[in-house]
Amino acid sequence: MNEDIHSISLLIVMVWPLLLAIPAVRSRLPWPGHLAIMPAAVRVILPGDSSFELSWLFFGTEFAIDGEVRWILAMTVAVWLLAATAAKSSKSDPTYDRTTTFFLLTLAGNVGVVLATDLVGFFSFSTLMGYSFYGLMIHGGNAEVQRAGRLYLIFLIVADLVLFEALLLAASTTEDLRYKVVRQAMVGTSSTQFYLWMALVGFVFKAGIWPAQLWLSSAFKSVPFSRALLLGGVPVSMGLLGMVRWLPFGEHAFYVFGMVIQMIGVASILYGALRFFTNATMKMLPAWSIITVTGFFMATLGTGLVYPALWSQYEYLTHPFIASLGIFLAALTFTIGRLQDTRPHPAFASRKVEDLSLWVGKWIGAIRRSSKDRLFGLQSLWRGSWLKVKEQPQRILDWGKPAVLVGGWSAAITMFVLLGLMLAWLAR
Amino acid sequence: MGTVITKIPWGVLLILLPLMGGMACFLWPRIAKILGLVLTFVGVLSVVGLGWQIMSNGVYHHAVGGWGAPLGINLYADGLSLLMLAITALVGFGISVYSSGYFERQHSTRFWPLWLLVLAALNALFLSNDIFNLYVTLEVMGLAAVALAALTGSRDALSGAMRYLLANLLGSLSYLFGVALLYHGFGSVDITTLAVQVKGSPTTWAALGLIGAGLVLKTALFPLHFWLPPAHASAPAPVSALLSALVVKASFYILLRLWLEIFGPLGGDVDTLFGVLGAVAVLWGSLQALRQTRLKLLVAYSTVAQIGYLFLAFPLAMSAGVMAWNAAVYLALSHALAKAAMFLATGNMLRFGGHDRIADLDRVVQRLPLTATAFALAGVSIMGLPPSGGFIGKWLLLEVALAQGQWGLVVIIVLGGLLAAGYVFKVLGQAFTQAAVMHESRAVPASMEWAALLLAFGAILLGFLATPVLSLVGIGSPFGAHEVMP
């Protein structure tokens, strides 16, 4: 009985924000953001591990809460409560209603990611979270926000694609896609290396870790603090979480791979520190710090991969680390935001940003134009001869029309005679 | 009940009733329309009766005058004749219904007697087993058809009819010469007798040349099709339908019959020539049809192309006899129904808009939905798309051609279907759109619309009747007992 309640509570944690995301449902409710996170908060507080299996969802998936997850969930609750509080201040905003929807969708995705126990569930909810967060991020923003959003989106898409490939590799290796199983299964198969690199690239992109930090920094630069405070808690933390879950730590030593991660970590630290010191506006403070912090984390992960034995010694720290990272960043951003609240953002007079598609189209168009100019002579030559060719059948048809063949009674009868002769001759 | 039906000489009635009807219509113009309708309907019943008779008693023989061949004339009906009679009756009834609404009083009194006489001639032709008698029926049919083609008296109609008449006479004389040679060579004009006696000799070859050329001219096989489009395009709609659907089939039937009975075994390479000409006809007729800007001409050229298909069976029949002939017969039957429907529908459009320029059809689909449907359904059969009689025919033909590896013919068959689609939809496409200039329109009687539609339905329905029809055509095994290739 208790089991059931626990299980159902898990379901509610995910479904409730989804429900609230529908405007009609929440239209009468005050404080939807806070309300939506409540079940999660309750579940964090409630003791006991539990899991909930949905055999009909996707290929059958399971959600569970245990000690590790509880850390992350707690962080999530905290960050979202903070965000909800921050967002509440902008209720007069005309976009409030829609923002709330995206807010809640992101929230639902986030919770799902945290609670998922297998790769598919993780991937699915991270997709929901990622794309909704895009909406949340850029809503009502100016051109710069939109640009940042677009950057984020591109990274997100690529990351998702790459992760999808990794996922497929995992699925083709093992039927069971739970983290633990996958970790073990992915060691020592022909596609291991491929899987590792895919997962790494995917999460590096997702989390905005060093060479892919671009979207993160520009997001911090332009997005209002009430949403920017989510950056740390949502994409970055979840990216790191994903890495921890997907990669086979503690199973096997991957020297090259681990070294690369280590190097990424180091580079990240260096980069973050450098930027911190050369370009440290108040607003960008969280950005550079987060890059530095993730760098540390990466370095640790890399070490764990190079020395699996070492990993087991600090494995238990990873989740609290991620949790604290999220909360810390959210708090930092919130504070800085509050401090800056009175000062409006400077308006950016950037060029009008167009659709990606049209942008690509422009390029193609330009290439086409230039080639056309160059090939013009050739083309006209070709066209001329084609027209001539085209006239030929026409002429044949005209030729055949009345004068020579069809209408010419005389010719026709001659044909008749010839035909008769021919028939007789052939019949011999 | 059954015995009574089998005792009535339906075959003879099929000839005599329309004959008497034609004369009666001539005598009493006032009742012409009613009489025509009734008699064509009775014609349908008679064919059913004849079919019953044939199915229960086997092939139908009737020795006219009690003399029997070779002195007298024999009437003979097997499955092939029966089917031709049936299609004549059906199309004929459709044309009658249509005509009852089509003709004004003045033309009506002229139309009905001629029409019934054509019908009589057609029936007589399909029943005849005597090559000289065939000549006479051809003449009755031909002259009456010419008169009908010229009925409107317009410049185009007259010149078309004149061409038609000259071609007809030339063809008849050529045929008659062939008959003369056969008679003097083998002493008979009875097909069955001749079939036994004819041997390969200069006489036979010359007769084949003359008869073949004459009939090919009458059937309007390329390159002797020159007379057909003007004649068929300028005649009144029911007459065009009659000419395209039935009259050209009559001469084809004779050719087929003579080929099966007399010339086939001696034919030499003639069948190849027929095949080549048929192939060219398919392409040429279709291309010409595509080029036309006037609807009736388009339909007329389509006939040229479709006739080409009938001749494709000749080279294929060498080794796959029954199957190839089945295909040809099926194509002929479905073309008869479809083309009649098409011409009738065209007539409706012409009546409705006062013109038949394809580009100005002006939303016929909305305003004459039944007619447009008829045209479309007929088009489906002409194109050989399933489910339609045309499809079955083309299927059989393709099957034979492929089985023999006749790739040229395969390409022609497919290409012809594509081109047919081209010209049919050239019309239908315009039928949906609005013309730039609005036109006056005249009401079209329901009987005209329904006649066209029902015939078109018939063409479609034929697609589902392959099994019974093919078993009917097998009665009396007109195609001989050639083994069907697997």
Place this chain on the structure above:
Amino acid sequence: MSTVFLYALVGVVLFSLGLYALIVHAHLLRKILAINVMGSGVFLVLVALAKRTGEDTPDPVPHAMVITGIVVAVSATALALTLMLKLTAETGNAELPEDSRE
């Protein structure tokens, strides 16, 4: 060579002559004449060869056929002439218009 074949050959030549005239002439009246001459040629062949019985009386069947043929020929001629006249009245020219199509 018996006269039978002589007449038959004349018939063949007449047929061809008529055909030739039918080809080369544009005037409809001449075409109709040509058709008639052709017909005569065919009839001649039919009847001439009927004399090959070796007795006094020739084979009567072709004779009957030819009588039928003659009647058909006159019927066709009458119709053709009427058509020609109507056409001439319409076009002002007793020839087939080469292209009556638009």
Place this chain on the structure above:
Amino acid sequence: MNWNAWIPLLVVASSLLPGLVIFSLAEERVRLRSTLNLAGALVKLALVGWMLWGVYHGRHYETRLALLPDLELVLRAGPLSLLFVTLSSVLWLVTTVYAIGYLEGSPHRSRFFGFFSLCVSATVGVALSGNLISFLLFYELLTLSTYPLIVHRGTEVARRAGHSYLVYTIFGGALLLLGTVWLYTLTGTLEFTPQGFLNSLGEEHHPALIVIFALMIAGLGVKAALVPLHGWLPQAMVAPAPVSALLHAVAVVKAGVFGIVRVVYEVFGVSFAAELGVTGPLAWLAATTIIYGSLRALFQDDLKRRLAFCTVSQLSYIVLGVAIAGPIATIGGVVHLVHQGLMKIALFFCAGNLAETLGIHKVSEMNGVGRRMPWTMAAFTIGAFGMMGAPPIAGFISKWYLGLGALEAGQEWVILVLAGSSLLNAAYFLPILHRAWFQEPPETWPEERKFGRKETAWALLLPPVITALMALGAGMLASAPFSPLGWAQLIAQREFYQP
């Protein structure tokens, strides 16, 4: 009386007969017409449901009518047919509702609904065909009954689109016919058989069989919009939205793809086809189409055209799944048949809603449209994400199995194609979503119609929402019994694991 022998025929008739009656109805008899339409759709659905249940329990439903002396018109309900039949009947119902709303007050509705019903009958016939000639018959019938729908508007553009459609499809039909007859002359049978019926033919026939395969694929590829043959599809967008919806999701294109599935699995047999070496080129063709369609879609400003090229691309997923020739890829391909249908029809409904309610036809006009029509755009968003393959929407499932299948078959390059396509999908869908949700709406819409407080009429709103939810459901509930995935697995099992 054996009712089971008549049910497939009844399924076809349940839309055919109302269609024929509708033709004869006067224009203003809206209520009767709608009733007939909906009744037909419901009856069909009920019959299909019955058959689903029956087939699941191993019953046979088969109608045989003589067509030619040794060829029959066969309608048979197997798992594969039922998959397609169910899709068609469900979507027919939805589309009918939509069309009733969409065409309210426009001219020639009797004609429209008549052909609409014929179209569905033909589709259902295609699905249920038990041999190649029946398939061919309904396939051509489909061509014919769709044509009036494409040119329905009666404009010059419509006429040209219809013309182009015909040029392609008739040509394709001819090739298919040729292939079919040829095959018949070789084998003497055309009956669809699991794992094909050509195994027994000797080596010497293999070249001919390869040519036949090419002919058939070319013939079917026209409707399936494989790349050099896809030209008609974007043009056909001039048709009214319900037609485009049906055309793209269910009827025409699916008939082509379904035909390819049939040919590969039940005529040639997938292992035999692989042995012949024809699946490889087919896979490459499909891959090319996927990428090409996506690339072209990028440059379309016209919303429906963009969706059309998207269709070109997505259809080849199915072909790809078939051509990979493995059980898992088969599942992916076959299930995408349904999934793509659900998603694409929702997208087209939405596009139609935009056009009908706001007069929006171009992507560049869609700024802020999400605020004006949130439900519609929500449905659109689901569809779009589904197309991109985002979980948990149906498209994800398809891509999942396709990818897995490719890996299983050792054809890793397919993964790259899938990835590239997803990327491109995102590139042409996300900007739309961005505009719709995040750009400021203009002062006035091009041509707005008011529907009181609702964003649009109920009949227009419900279908996209329902189909979008179905797409979502098909993805989320993929493991539930009777889900498309479940059926696809059944089919794959039948193709690969039965003796």
Place this chain on the structure above:
Amino acid sequence: MIPSDYLSVALLIAGAIFFLAGTLGLLRFPDVYTRLHALTKADNVGLGLIVMGLVVQAESWAAVGKLLLIWVLVLLAGASVAHLVARGALQRGIRLWKR
């Protein structure tokens, strides 16, 4: 050859000479009226002579009657037709030939 045969031959030759003359006239005379004159007169007499020549050979009186009837009819027709032709020519305005 019996005497009656000689008579026949003589009559026939005489008739033929008349025909020849008439034909010559037809060919050589200058206008329609003079040609008609030559033709009808010569032919009527020529035919009469020929009929006579045949009458001599006739086997029965009935045959004689028939032959005479033919002559009478031809006379009648020839005269009438000549008249009609001349009348038509006059009506058409063809003038008489004058030296």
Place this chain on the structure above:
Amino acid sequence: MLQWALDALLGLGLLWLAWCALMSPNLLKAIVLFVAFGLLMALAWVRLDAPDIALAEAAIGAGLTGALLLAALARLRFAYADEETVGSPAQEEAKVRFPQWLPAVPLLLVVAGLGYVVLSLPPYATGLSTEVTANLESSGVSNPVTAVLLNFRGYDTLLELVVLLVALLGVWSLDGLALGRETAPGPVLDTLSRFLTPVFILVAAYLLWVGAHAPGGAFQAGSVLGAAGVLLLLAGWRFRAGLTELPLRLVLVAGPGAFVIVALVTMLMEGQLLEYSPEQASILILFLETTATFSIGATLAALFFGGRPQDDKEHT
């Protein structure tokens, strides 16, 4: 030898006349030559022991066809605006667009080929003559040609009468141009026609009667009647208005009508179409021939007349 020379002369004459008729630049000449050709043909028929045909040819082939052609030429002049252009050589030259020798090549081949075929036929062949002779007894007539026409192959003849009717229907449906100018026929023609008509009728009756056992019969008699009609028409005689309606048509239909009725009756009585019982054969044939004669005569005359006599009344 003399016979042979005569036949050769006749053959050459036929060819020469045909050539002249066909190639004459003047249309009138061409027609006249054609009539002459027809008369020569009649001679040829006589030479070929075909007096029945000779009669038919003279009456129909040469006589009536000639009349029809001449009448057509006259109306043609009427139809042309400019009389002078008819058949003038200049126009003729202009209209030949086809190298004249070109068709001659295949035609020479035709002549050669068909000539060879004709010569290849066996010199003796009985055809169906023995069978005709064998059955002549029961045919009801003693003239074999009549027996074939009206008994053995009576069905052909029935259809042949229909051909005539069809031709007339065609001419009428075309509203053929009626006889041109209505000039007064003049006393000579008038007298002639009055005198000749009874003779024609008498001749026709004779031919009809004699047809049963000697050359002659319905066609010949009918064409003589037709010739009488032509003469009367030329003389300006017209049907009285009351007779142009049903009575005229009844006469026109009488031949084929009677034939069909007889066909039906015989079928009912004997079981086969046109199967006469031997005892009734001769009377039936006579009946058929009589009605046919009237019909043929009327039809031929009507064909000559052209336009529909009662046309103006029909619309009221």
